[in-house]
Amino acid sequence: MRHRKAGRQLRRTSEQKLALLRSLASSLIEHGAIETTEAKAKELRPFVEKLITKARTGTLHSRRLAGRHIHKRETADKLFREIGPKFASRPGGYTRILKIGHRKGDGAEMARIELIEG
Numbered sequence: 001m002r003h004r005k006a007g008r009q010l011r012r013t014s015e016q017k018l019a020l021l022r023s024l025a026s027s028l029i030e031h032g033a034i035e036t037t038e039a040k041a042k043e044l045r046p047f048v049e050k051l052i053t054k055a056r057t058g059t060l061h062s063r064r065l066a067g068r069h070i071h072k073r074e075t076a077d078k079l080f081r082e083i084g085p086k087f088a089s090r091p092g093g094y095t096r097i098l099k100i101g102h103r104k105g106d107g108a109e110m111a112r113i114e115l116i117e118g
Contacts, residue, residue, distance in 0.1 A: 008043050021047045022069050028095075029075050029083065033114030041097050041111040048113075052094045055084030083115065 010017055024044050027034050029051075036044070051069060054062040058080055070076045087094050098112045 008039050010039060010043065017043075022071070025051060026070055026072060026075050028113060028115070029070065029079050033112060035100065035110060035112050037103075038097075038099060038109040038111040041113040044113060045095050045097065049092065049094050051079065052083060052087055053092070055079045056088050058084055 010020065012020065020040070021044060024034065024036060024040065025048050028044065028048055047069075051066050054066045063076070063080060066079065067076055070079060094115060096114050096116050098114070100110045100112050102108065103110050
């Protein structure tokens with residue numbers, strides 16, 4: 001039974017899933033938008049929004065908490081210098097998921113997740 005087990009497994013162990021979310025979040029912060037499967041995009045949304053909420057405060061403590069997940073220094077700097085202040089007056093809802101159809105190879109539902117204009 002899966003009672004009270006929130007989130008998608010994505011056919012990975014918990015360590016693999018965390019590594020996947022960290023790399024997807026870094027790519028989203030670097031590029032502003034990425035294309036991935038719909039399930040991965042839906043799992044990525046709360047993960048990234050929590051990071052952006054930490055970046056809004058901009059304290060040393062929040063930078064260290066975000067540093068647990070964003071390992072590239074340049075990406076973390078972009079998160080705290082550009083993205084955090086851009087969403088400073090917005091109370092959540094920093095990303096948008098757009099469905100873009102099926103992937104040609106295996107028919108998986110694809111989606112584009114992007115940061116909205118602050």
